[in-house]
Amino acid sequence: MRVYVPATFGMLGTLAREEKMPVHSGLGFALTPALRDFYEAGDDEEIEYSAFLEAARASLRLLTAGDSEFPHRRVVISADLPAEAVTYTPEKGESVVTLAPPEITVAQLAAIHVxxxxxxxxxxxxxxxxxxxxxxxxxxxxxxxxxxDKLMSWYDAKELGVLVDLL
Known part of the structure; x- marks a missing residue:
């Protein structure tokens, strides 16, 4: 299942160094049945984009705590997780999911958006x-x-090390 995880550049550095990263509050965003039901029209890709935008907004909240390297750059990590690691938590929002364990690994990384x-x-x-x-x-x-409204740049999972080193 594709999950969008809000992050900061500092968290991205942790993922690059340690090959795993704790997920803040253990929460991510995904195309859930409730999110699909919320929209009257649109295909899964369009609806899934709203989950991505929720993760980008959550990244803003993480930035309020401060990120010394890039305090004004949102980061969203796209990860492919096994279905059994993702639990839909409807009381927290249409697209919110809880991850167990509350971390992602480099092997689960699909893309990086910065x-x-x-x-x-x-x-x-x-x-x-x-x-x-x-x-x-x-x-x-x-x-x-x-x-x-500002588009985030997309990076392939293989570019994680280069992205962290060059920025």
Missing amino acids: DDEDNEAATAAAVEVVDAADLGDEDAEIAVGDAE
Whole structure:
């Protein structure tokens, strides 16, 4: 099952060095039955993209705690996990899943998505107001939306070491 795991660049470095990474709160995002039911139209790929966007927003929340290397770059890790390692937790949201064990390994890595340098200003603004956006502040929602509108760069799983070394 494809799971989108929110991360920071520091967490990505941990994955590269240790070949495994703890998943914050043990939570990821995936195409779940509830997410599929939520949308009246669209194919699985389109609906799955909304789970990816939820992971990108969760990455903003992780950045509020600080990441010394790249404090304004969202990271989402796409991982392919066995179905028995993923439990749908509907009380936490339509796309939220719990991972057991609460970690991912390099072997499970499918792709890496990272904000480019050009996205940093929008991401920095969103980091400052993501909680207010969640509480309905319209200006904050616009700032977070601006960051979410920026596409993240895609890297193949094989590029993990190079990505961490070059950035």
